Amino acid sequence: MTFDIEDWFHIEFTGSIGNWNSYKPRILQNLERILELLQKRDQPATFFCLGWIADQYPELIKKIDGLGYEIGSHSFDHKLIYTKSRADFEEDLKKSLFSIEDVIGKKVKCFRAPAFSINEKTLWVFEIMNKYGIDTDASVFPGKRDFGGFPAFAPARPVIIEYKGIRLKEFPVNMNNFLGFRFVFSGGGYFRMLPYFLIREFSESSDYLMIYLHPRDLDSEQPLLAGLTAARRFKSYVGLKSCYSKLDKLLTDFKFINLSMACDEIDWQKADTINL
Numbered sequence: 001m002t003f004d005i006e007d008w009f010h011i012e013f014t015g016s017i018g019n020w021n022s023y024k025p026r027i028l029q030n031l032e033r034i035l036e037l038l039q040k041r042d043q044p045a046t047f048f049c050l051g052w053i054a055d056q057y058p059e060l061i062k063k064i065d066g067l068g069y070e071i072g073s074h075s076f077d078h079k080l081i082y083t084k085s086r087a088d089f090e091e092d093l094k095k096s097l098f099s100i101e102d103v104i105g106k107k108v109k110c111f112r113a114p115a116f117s118i119n120e121k122t123l124w125v126f127e128i129m130n131k132y133g134i135d136t137d138a139s140v141f142p143g144k145r146d147f148g149g150f151p152a153f154a155p156a157r158p159v160i161i162e163y164k165g166i167r168l169k170e171f172p173v174n175m176n177n178f179l180g181f182r183f184v185f186s187g188g189g190y191f192r193m194l195p196y197f198l199i200r201e202f203s204e205s206s207d208y209l210m211i212y213l214h215p216r217d218l219d220s221e222q223p224l225l226a227g228l229t230a231a232r233r234f235k236s237y238v239g240l241k242s243c244y245s246k247l248d249k250l251l252t253d254f255k256f257i258n259l260s261m262a263c264d265e266i267d268w269q270k271a272d273t274i275n276l
């Protein structure tokens with residue numbers, strides 16, 4: 001069970017940090033609802049936080065950590081990885097880790113890229129993650145999507161990535177197969193769009209499930225962000241009203257774990273190794 005901690009206006013990946021304070025924040029109330037729900041259903045989760053959010057709302061990140069949830073990094077500036085140079089990514093990762101670790105007082109060991117924007121051309125990210133002590137990644141979307149995706153990455157299950165002598169645990173987004181068609185159902189717009197009975201059915205038939213949601217996915221009263229294409233507007237705002245109750249049902253019907261619990265449960269000696 002994972003959440004990416006960012007505000008409603010962070011669906012824009014090219015915006016400048018300087019403008020973010022001009023939007024009215026909704027992160028505090030939205031996150032409060034998620035925390036209440038997780039506590040009510042007694043479920044663990046991993047929260048991938050933007051370094052910017054840790055800088056702006058240190059008390060919020062302290063609270064998530066204090067309640068026993070796992071904290072990872074979701075970058076600092078929420079820019080797509082494949083639009084960055086290697087040096088820019090390194091600078092951004094360092095900044096996000098500094099901000100988050102300063103607030104929670106412990107080492108951050110897991111990462112998720114904004115919009116799953118790691119692909120075959122940005123494999124150097126794994127070297128940089130390794131350099132800064134990230135040993136678990138959840139940034140691979142093993143199929144095609146608007147913001148890249150990594151279709152050449154075939155396994156949609158936890159694997160060891162080996163790259164230039166570095167080993168890293170990878171938890172990609174899970175995909176389901178139906179009549180030879182691979183699709184995602186467990187997060188973001190896909191989760192919001194599908195009726196709950198299908199999400200439950202697909203979840204039951206999956207031996208690996210990666211739920212990924214954002215505070216804004218549960219917020220039907222958020223403003224419309226200007227400048228989105230019609231397609232992105234649809235994907236960004238469809239199904240907001242029913243998302244909270246779907247998540248509540250899911251948390252009632254299934255027992256979840258966070259990333260570090262998953263790391264402990266998996267026998268990594270037997271897991272597949274992917275050489276990139």
Ligand SMILES: [Zn+2]
Nearest residue numbers: 004006114115
């Ligand atoms: Zn994000």
